[in-house]
Amino acid sequence: MSLVDADLPELHFASGLPGFPDARRFVLVRLGDELSPFSVLRSLDDSPEHPSGIEFVVTHPGLFFPDYEPEIDDDTAGRLELQSSDDALLLVIVTVADPVAASTANLLGPIVVNRHTRAAAQAVLGSSGYATREALVPTT
Amino acid sequence: MLVLTRRANQSIMIGADVVVTVLEVRGDQVRIGIDAPRSISVHREEVFRELEAANRAAASPASGALEGLAALRPPPERKNR
Numbered sequence A: 001m002s003l004v005d006a007d008l009p010e011l012h013f014a015s016g017l018p019g020f021p022d023a024r025r026f027v028l029v030r031l032g033d034e035l036s037p038f039s040v041l042r043s044l045d046d047s048p049e050h051p052s053g054i055e056f057v058v059t060h061p062g063l064f065f066p067d068y069e070p071e072i073d074d075d076t077a078g079r080l081e082l083q084s085s086d087d088a089l090l091l092v093i094v095t096v097a098d099p100v101a102a103s104t105a106n107l108l109g110p111i112v113v114n115r116h117t118r119a120a121a122q123a124v125l126g127s128s129g130y131a132t133r134e135a136l137v138p139t140t
Numbered sequence B: 001m002l003v004l005t006r007r008a009n010q011s012i013m014i015g016a017d018v019v020v021t022v023l024e025v026r027g028d029q030v031r032i033g034i035d036a037p038r039s040i041s042v043h044r045e046e047v048f049r050e051l052e053a054a055n056r057a058a059a060s061p062a063s064g065a066l067e068g069l070a071a072l073r074p075p076p077e078r079k080n081r
Helices: A074-079 B045-058 B063-070
Strands: A011-013 A025-030 A038-043 A055-059 A088-095 A111-114 A119-122 B011-014 B018-026 B029-035
Touching: A038 A088, A038 B063, A055 B045, A074 A119, A088 B045
Parallel strands: A011 A119
Antiparallel strands: A011 A025, A025 A038, A038 A055, A055 A088, A088 A111, A111 A119, B011 B018, B018 B029
8 A cells, every 4th residue: 555655756746736826846745654545745835825835635546435537638648748547646635624534535636646757737627527525434 | 808709610819829719609508619738728717716725725734633634544345446
């Protein structure tokens, strides 16, 4: 269940993320021990709202949503120079809630990383039916 | 806001390499075709705004909350595929 290499080098979002167009350089750091399914995507670029840089909690969608198979649009694939799906590392942003068991994942806008070049982008799955707040664990 | 009147199959150019074409008008719906370089991303506005709002809500959670989250695991019945 190795989600990321601890020493994964810098990821480069050429056009930032929606809402954070200036956040382009990120590093991925594991959150917690090595069994933790979560990592922190930490911006190296500061912004007026977040002077010390932005952080997002991310996870591997397959761990929580085994049926999640988003179709990455051609433009995103082309921009990241993905030749096949093997080139892509897929992550989803987690909105941390209180209690943490109520946390949600953004399946509408997965983060796609080219494993080889570290180019990254947040895809926008416009007509997929996926939501920005899908419960990580069932609420029963 | 610049306002232009166009008919079906007529286009608007934005800069030198973005072409927006009205393909079809039917009732209150308009089908629009967009030709743009790959470096320009094109989205339905409401979807993009939703993603902006979701990213802002998720950005920089309190560090106290992160400690609890690190212990959260996928539900066991969903772990194996």
